[in-house]
Amino acid sequence: MKRITAWRRRPWAGYAVVLAALAAIGVIYAGFSPQSDRAEATSSAQAAQDLKNGQQLFNKNCASCHGQNAEGTKDADGKPIAPSLIGVGAASVDFQVSTGRMPAANPGAQIPRKEPIPPFDTSIKTDYEEHEEREAAEKQKARAEKNLRDLNAFIQSLGGGPEVPPASAVDPEKGDVALGGKLFRTNCAQCHSFTGQGGALTGGKYAPPLSGDDVTPTQMYEAMLTGPQAMPVFNDTTLTPKEKQAIIAYLVQTREEPNPGGNGLGRIGPVSEGLAGWLIGIGLLVLAAMWITAKKPKKLKKS
Amino acid sequence: MSDTTAPKAIEGTLGFIDERLGSTTFFRRNVKKVFPDHWSFMLGEIALYSFVILLLTGTFLTLWFQPSMKEVVYDGSYTKLQGVKMSEAYASTLHISFDVRGGLLMRQIHHWAAILFMASILAHMLRVFFTGAYRKPRELNWLIGINMFMIGMLEGLFGYSLPDDLLSGTGLRITQGVLESIPLVGTYGYMFLFGGEFPGQDIIPRLYVLHILLIPGLILGLVTAHMMIMWHQKHTAMPVKNQSEKQVYGYPFYPVFMAKTGAYFLFTFGVTALLGAFAQINPIWLFGPYDPGAISSGSQPDWYMGVLEGALRIMPGWEISAWGHTVSFNVLIPATLPLGIVFGGAMAWPFIEAWITGDKRQHHVNTRPRNAPVRTATGIAAVTFYGLLWLAGANDVLAERFHVSLFATTWFFRVTVILGPIVAFIITKRICLGLQRRDADVIGHGVESGVIMMSPEGGFSERHEAPREEEKIVLLSKENARPEAPARDARGVPAPGAKGPIGHLRSRLSRAWTFDDIPVEEHGHGEHEAIESGSDSQVKH
Numbered sequence: 001m002k003r004i005t006a007w008r009r010r011p012w013a014g015y016a017v018v019l020a021a022l023a024a025i026g027v028i029y030a031g032f033s034p035q036s037d038r039a040e041a042t043s044s045a046q047a048a049q050d051l052k053n054g055q056q057l058f059n060k061n062c063a064s065c066h067g068q069n070a071e072g073t074k075d076a077d078g079k080p081i082a083p084s085l086i087g088v089g090a091a092s093v094d095f096q097v098s099t100g101r102m103p104a105a106n107p108g109a110q111i112p113r114k115e116p117i118p119p120f121d122t123s124i125k126t127d128y129e130e131h132e133e134r135e136a137a138e139k140q141k142a143r144a145e146k147n148l149r150d151l152n153a154f155i156q157s158l159g160g161g162p163e164v165p166p167a168s169a170v171d172p173e174k175g176d177v178a179l180g181g182k183l184f185r186t187n188c189a190q191c192h193s194f195t196g197q198g199g200a201l202t203g204g205k206y207a208p209p210l211s212g213d214d215v216t217p218t219q220m221y222e223a224m225l226t227g228p229q230a231m232p233v234f235n236d237t238t239l240t241p242k243e244k245q246a247i248i249a250y251l252v253q254t255r256e257e258p259n260p261g262g263n264g265l266g267r268i269g270p271v272s273e274g275l276a277g278w279l280i281g282i283g284l285l286v287l288a289a290m291w292i293t294a295k296k297p298k299k300l301k302k303s
Numbered sequence: 304m305s306d307t308t309a310p311k312a313i314e315g316t317l318g319f320i321d322e323r324l325g326s327t328t329f330f331r332r333n334v335k336k337v338f339p340d341h342w343s344f345m346l347g348e349i350a351l352y353s354f355v356i357l358l359l360t361g362t363f364l365t366l367w368f369q370p371s372m373k374e375v376v377y378d379g380s381y382t383k384l385q386g387v388k389m390s391e392a393y394a395s396t397l398h399i400s401f402d403v404r405g406g407l408l409m410r411q412i413h414h415w416a417a418i419l420f421m422a423s424i425l426a427h428m429l430r431v432f433f434t435g436a437y438r439k440p441r442e443l444n445w446l447i448g449i450n451m452f453m454i455g456m457l458e459g460l461f462g463y464s465l466p467d468d469l470l471s472g473t474g475l476r477i478t479q480g481v482l483e484s485i486p487l488v489g490t491y492g493y494m495f496l497f498g499g500e501f502p503g504q505d506i507i508p509r510l511y512v513l514h515i516l517l518i519p520g521l522i523l524g525l526v527t528a529h530m531m532i533m534w535h536q537k538h539t540a541m542p543v544k545n546q547s548e549k550q551v552y553g554y555p556f557y558p559v560f561m562a563k564t565g566a567y568f569l570f571t572f573g574v575t576a577l578l579g580a581f582a583q584i585n586p587i588w589l590f591g592p593y594d595p596g597a598i599s600s601g602s603q604p605d606w607y608m609g610v611l612e613g614a615l616r617i618m619p620g621w622e623i624s625a626w627g628h629t630v631s632f633n634v635l636i637p638a639t640l641p642l643g644i645v646f647g648g649a650m651a652w653p654f655i656e657a658w659i660t661g662d663k664r665q666h667h668v669n670t671r672p673r674n675a676p677v678r679t680a681t682g683i684a685a686v687t688f689y690g691l692l693w694l695a696g697a698n699d700v701l702a703e704r705f706h707v708s709l710f711a712t713t714w715f716f717r718v719t720v721i722l723g724p725i726v727a728f729i730i731t732k733r734i735c736l737g738l739q740r741r742d743a744d745v746i747g748h749g750v751e752s753g754v755i756m757m758s759p760e761g762g763f764s765e766r767h768e769a770p771r772e773e774e775k776i777v778l779l780s781k782e783n784a785r786p787e788a789p790a791r792d793a794r795g796v797p798a799p800g801a802k803g804p805i806g807h808l809r810s811r812l813s814r815a816w817t818f819d820d821i822p823v824e825e826h827g828h829g830e831h832e833a834i835e836s837g838s839d840s841q842v843k844h
Binding site for chain 1: 407415596598
């Protein structure tokens with residue numbers, strides 16, 4: 001008791017109590033708040049305002065290719081420039097925009113993943129030391145999240161379609177990882193390679209790597225659900241939501257797993273192994289051979 | 304042969320053995336065997352010592368490996384595969400990797416040693432080829448070496464197929480396809496090897512016996528023959544001072560060469576252990592168990608099978624069907640033709656060369672590659688051919704890593720695999736002749752000293768100095784082309800070797816071999832002064 005009394009009288013004790021209380025409130029709030037980070041609009045007025053925001057964002061960033069009413073556009077020969085977005089659903093928009101693929105920089109064989117444009121960049125850094133800087137970054141991130149949500153909702157309102165999965169459906173900790181590995185090898189590895197390192201496809205297309213931390217579980221789920229670009233659609237009858245979660249669990253847990261055998265050499269199989277064998281193995285042994293040959297015994301030295 | 308007598312330490316041991324086996328003369332002669340010294344002579348030793356490491360680590364692995372296709376449900380330490388159905392072979396490999404102390408290290412050392420074994424054989428073969436060390440009397444050892452490489456390919460394929468993982472199962476699937484593509488007997492051959500439909504229950508136990516018993520035994524026998532023949536014929540030497548066709552110059556086996564080669568074994572062991580400890584190889588737990596319904600992109604074989612993989616990948620889909628039978632040229636040709644050309648050509652080469660040049664002498668001193676331009680150019684053409692096919696085997700990885708279209712890589716390799724060797728031949732031959740010209744220049748004019756002389760008349764000239772003696776010996780090791788015997792003598796009788804169409808071909812090839820040879824020889828004084836400076840010669844001989 002004496003010790004607690006002594007602690008209590010320290011000059012910083014008051015701050016510590018306030019801090020602990022704040023932390024406790026935070027934890028309790030997090031426990032009670034819904035798992036999904038989509039905050040439901042409280043009233044229809046708010047919803048209408050969000051939808052309006054979504055439409056404005058669409059007009060600003062997407063309409064130039066996808067058309068004023070998201071009906072898609074064609075060039076003079078009738079070849080499509082951009083597809084109609086009516087009915088593609090929120091999941092598709094969320095995937096394309098959050099991975100930075102949309103808005104697209106230029107049409108090629110395949111549109112690459114890149115940093116999302118600032119209004120939609122939900123992956124910005126917020127762990128600044130400076131309080132104001134951190135606050136500004138957090139505000140910007142919240143705005144980006146809201147923008148993305150509003151845009152998703154706007155496209156969803158046009159013709160329905162697959163929705164963004166809830167956080168509980170993509171949690172990699174809850175999936176059956178052994179089943180996921182099996183499903184991945186049967187359905188995904190032929191393009192994305194054993195551990196999701198990515199691979200080449202025909203005509204300049206490619207299966208992007210899934211091994212980087214920037215590929216979020218939600219994006220994996222949305223990609224399976226909507227089949228972006230060269231990827232086939234794995235709808236809920238082909239792969240049930242449980243199976244999708246299993247695949248996500250396999251991918252995330254495998255990429256987080258350290259390599260027990262040393263350096264993973266890119267985890268791409270025998271090509272990098274052969275390269276290492278020739279360059280490092282034979283290279284070191286040739287150096288050793290040169291060193292040994294250069295050594296002349298003193299007693300027998302002739303030349 | 305060196306004239307030094309064996310030191311006391313060895314005399315005692317020899318005495319002990321001699322009193323029991325009567326082998327003094329044998330040992331006395333052989334312990335002093337002289338070995339020439341050059342770093343490239345140790346490439347073959349990497350293969351020898353990797354083989355020793357392979358035998359030792361392989362024995363360790365057999366203690367736990369279960370060559371069985373019996374289906375089991377995995378229940379080991381690797382949680383990501385728990386509850387997955389797999390063969391006992393795969394499960395026991397996981398057991399070695401995760402539950403046997405030092406098992407993963409041993410597996411990795413075994414696999415890296417296999418990579419180094421094959422790589423060093425190839426490097427050694429290239430050294431032997433480009434220095435002309437395969438010439439009479441060493442043709443037999445050349446043939447043994449090539450056969451060891453080919454048997455090594457099979458040994459490797461069978462070895463990495465044993466764990467029954469998804470990657471190696473894909474390789475076995477291709478093996479099955481290749482067997483099936485053989486006209487007439489293909490299907491029977493495939494059924495015989497697999498004991499039924501692919502993959503069946505028999506293949507892993509069969510490959511296991513071949514991998515740990517038959518093929519290592521064969522390789523061991525060939526290695527022994529290779530070493531004994533080498534010992535008997537003596538090692539070839541580089542053209543250095545004191546070395547001649549009659550006399551070997553180097554260090555005696557005991558104590559110098561023995562210490563060096565012993566140290567080199569430790570180096571080889573060190574490098575394989577280093578790789579085994581720090582570089583992950585064949586992570587079968589990431590590949591998953593074999594399942595005929597699954598496949599992964601980036602499925603490549605180990606490097607020594609890459610040339611076959613490449614040939615298969617760039618081959619157009621040619622196939623004919625007649626009377627209910629299909630001949631799959633799209634599999635048959637890539638499986639047999641490229642390696643047939645490279646290894647068949649390599650095996651025939653010593654005899655073709657001897658036939659063309661008419662050289663039936665014994666050779667113990669190596670040729671410098673530049674001094675045999677046609678041989679060197681042919682070798683580089685073969686390297687280019689092999690190398691391009693090898694790269695083509697990794698075409699999807701290349702396309703993915705370097706962001707090029709997969710189809711573009713296929714077409715690139717289809718074109719270059721034909722044109723590349725031709726271009727390589729021409730360029731290499733030109734480079735060789737250019738180097739010959741430079742050697743002739745150094746011998747004829749001397750080395751540029753960088754000293755500028757002014758003559759009394761005011762003209763400038765650079766002083767050339769004679770090359771150092773060691774360098775001169777190397778340069779003068781070139782055997783200049785001898786004038787060809789006329790195809791017909793003065794009375795119109797054709798020379799014995801030039802009769803008939805074959806003889807005609809031979810004399811034409813013989814001319815092609817040497818017609819642009821640049822003689823490297825010491826000239827008399829003053830021959831080149833006019834070209835060099837127009838003033839008094841500063842050339843010293």
